[in-house]
Amino acid sequence: MTCPNCQQSMEPGLVDIHPTVASILIYGAQREHLWFSSTAAGPETIELILNEDDKSEAFCCRPCGLVLFRSVSLAAERPKK
């Protein structure tokens, strides 16, 4: 895949959410989620992107730092064609 930001080649991989040993020691074992807050739709529009147990295919552009991935939660809400 080509990066839409800088047109360099993107590296395939996976994204997930998990605590580090340090965060478990400091904050304890707690569930974490990734959220998307739309700046176009207003601050009340917050959508769940990834649950702690989700893994999603992703592409990373190391030159500019852009990471693209499909939200497991949003993809599940899309109507089937």
Ligand SMILES: [Zn+2]
């Ligand atoms: Zn890039």
